[in-house]
Structure formats: structure tokens, C-alpha cells
Amino acid sequence: MGWDLQLGELKEGYGTEDDIWKKLNYFFFDAKTTTTYKYGFFKALLENIYMTTPEGFMSYDHLFYDFTKIYWNLVVHHQLWQSNTKSRRSVIQGILEDAQVKYEVPKDWRFDRLPEAVQQSIVQQVKKNGKRYVIGAFYGDTDGVFYAFHLKDETLQMSLPVVQFLKKYQRLVTNLTNYQLAKFLEKYNEDFTQMLTRVEQVSQRASLEEFRRLLQTNTGDCCFYCGKTTRQTLHVDHFIPWDYVQSDRLWNFVLACPTCNTRKNNRVPAPQHLTALYAQNAKLQQLVRMDYFYAYSEQKLQELYQFATSNGYRVWE
Numbered sequence: 001m002g003w004d005l006q007l008g009e010l011k012e013g014y015g016t017e018d019d020i021w022k023k024l025n026y027f028f029f030d031a032k033t034t035t036t037y038k039y040g041f042f043k044a045l046l047e048n049i050y051m052t053t054p055e056g057f058m059s060y061d062h063l064f065y066d067f068t069k070i071y072w073n074l075v076v077h078h079q080l081w082q083s084n085t086k087s088r089r090s091v092i093q094g095i096l097e098d099a100q101v102k103y104e105v106p107k108d109w110r111f112d113r114l115p116e117a118v119q120q121s122i123v124q125q126v127k128k129n130g131k132r133y134v135i136g137a138f139y140g141d142t143d144g145v146f147y148a149f150h151l152k153d154e155t156l157q158m159s160l161p162v163v164q165f166l167k168k169y170q171r172l173v174t175n176l177t178n179y180q181l182a183k184f185l186e187k188y189n190e191d192f193t194q195m196l197t198r199v200e201q202v203s204q205r206a207s208l209e210e211f212r213r214l215l216q217t218n219t220g221d222c223c224f225y226c227g228k229t230t231r232q233t234l235h236v237d238h239f240i241p242w243d244y245v246q247s248d249r250l251w252n253f254v255l256a257c258p259t260c261n262t263r264k265n266n267r268v269p270a271p272q273h274l275t276a277l278y279a280q281n282a283k284l285q286q287l288v289r290m291d292y293f294y295a296y297s298e299q300k301l302q303e304l305y306q307f308a309t310s311n312g313y314r315v316w317e
């Protein structure tokens with residue numbers, strides 16, 4: 001069962017936490033690994049875990065945007081070899097290295113710095129090959145328990161118990177994925193130091209300017225937390241810390257003055273701020289491109305808030 005499948009159905013009857021842990025153990029420790037695709041794709045799935053429809057559907061375009069961003073940062077930004085043989089590059093490593101040359105992108109650039117049209121053209125190429133080499137293989141490595149998919153229709157429907165599981169254990173599963181990815185990369189990239197740190201930062205953007213612009217235009221120029229205006233540049237703050245969500249969604253961003261931002265640090269804001277964020281998002285939804293709020297709901301934001309605290313993030317009072 002694996003990479004050449006055109007479609008796969010969800011295996012019924014594996015919805016308990018024990019079942020899912022068992023499949024995850026196989027995925028991480030026993031399934032054959034010849035490239036880093038499965039780890040890159042798992043990171044993209046985790047980045048999109050709050051981007052599922054109520055029925056569990058995820059968008060190929062979102063998934064492969066994040067997959068491409070992660071892979072670009074591994075291959076071009078960090079120059080890391082992605083397969084278990086030095087004689088042959090993985091197909092997607094090849095696509096990205098060739099794109100870097102073709103578009104003359106400086107090697108130290110992170111993916112989000114590329115012009116929008118160039119990003120989209122690369123994502124489409126990666127998606128085409130990801131459909132061929134990644135979705136079916138990941139499906140096989142998780143024994144058909146994580147999602148159903150259909151390549152031709154571009155559908156991927158997550159198992160709802162798996163979605164809940166990944167939300168509940170997000171911090172653990174993210175760290176485990178990073179650890180295994182770093183371990184694999186170390187084997188084939190001997191000259192590199194601090195592999196785990198590189199891997200942990202691989203989802204990060206070079207810049208949050210896009211979000212700053214949207215917030216400043218639509219919510220005004222004062223601090224979300226203390227309400228003061230300041231001459232200093234406002235920070236673009238991940239309401240639920242980036243360290244936890246590992247993704248950048250407009251509905252999780254606020255503008256904060258440097259004082260509040262520094263005080264808040266890596267904590268979750270107090271509950272009254274959550275209510276204020278619902279209101280900010282309701283307003284923004286009327287004003288920005290719909291895609292920024294894909295699959296968003298207040299209920300999801302509330303769930304994210306609760307899971308962040310149960311995953312150990314302290315509340316900033």
C-alpha cells in the first residue's frame with residue numbers, strides 16, 4: 001500500500017487514542033523512510049489542523065503551500081539533502097533547487113519572500129508531484145487511518161477522531177515530528193550543526209508584514225491589549241503563541257505595543273482578550289479576502305485557546 005495509489009478510503013474502527021498512538025508509533029519508528037516527504041507533509045497537516053471543514057476536509061492548495069514553504073526552507077534556505085542516497089535527489093528537492101536557479105532567488109531567502117506569482121508557480125509544481133509521491137505514501141505509512149483521499153478530485157478528508165487527537169497532543173506530536181526529521185537529516189547532512197533548531201524554525205516566515213498591513217488598515221493603529229496608541233512600531237503578535245500553533249493565520253494575529261508584547265512573551269492572553277479577538281475577527285471577516293478566514297469559526301478559536309492552556313501554556317493576567 002503506498003505512493004502509487006490514486007485514492008484511498010478511511011479504514012473504519014480505529015478511532016480510539018490507543019489505536020492512533022499505535023499507528024503513530026509505526027509511522028515514526030518502523031515505517032521505511034527514504035526521503036523527508038512524510039515529515040514535511042505531517043508538519044503541513046499540523047499547520048492546517050485548524051483549517052479543516054466540519055466534515056474534516058482540507059484544501060490541497062493550503063496543504064501544499066505549507067508543504068512547499070517547509071520544503072523550500074529545508075532545501076534552499078538551509079541547503080539540506082533530503083533523501084537517503086547521495087546519488088539521487090528527491091523529486092521535490094530537485095524542483096525547488098531548479099526553481100531557485102531559474103528565478104535567481106538568493107539562497108538565504110525564506111519562501112514567503114518570493115514574489116507571489118513565483119510562489120504560486122512553484123506550489124503548483126510541488127502539488128503535482130506531491131499528489132504523486134506524498135499523499136498516497138503518507139496514507140500507507142499511517143495505515144489508512146488518518147485520512148481518505150482522491151487525487152483526481154483533489155480531496156483529502158481527515159478522520160475526525162484523528163483531528164481531535166492531533167489538536168489535543170499537538171505539542172507532543174509536533175516535537176516528535178521535528179525530532180525524527182532532524183534525526184533523519186543528520187544522517188545525510190553530516191557537516192551541519194544545530195539540526196533540531198533549524199528544523200524547528202523551518203515553518204517560520206521571514207516577515208509578517210502582510211498581516212501588519214491588513215491589521216493596520218482594518219483595525220486601526222492602537223495596541224490590542226492596552227488600547228494605547230504609540231509612536232513606536234506596533235508588533236504583529238500571535239495571540240496564541242507561534243511556538244504552539246506553528247502557523248500564521250490572520251485570525252490569530254493582533255497588533256501589540258512593544259511593552260505588552262514583551263510582557264506577554266510566550267503566554268496565552270487572559271480570557272477577556274479572547275472575547276475581544278472574536279469581535280476583531282468578526283469585523284475583519286467583512287473587510288478582507290475570504291481565504292484569510294477559510295474554515296474559521298469562533299468555536300475553533302476557543303478550542304485552540306483551551307488546548308493551548310491544557311498543553312501547558314500559561315495565561316498572561
Ligand SMILES: [Zn+2]
Pocket residue numbers: 223224225226227228256257258259260261
Ligand atoms: Zn499595549
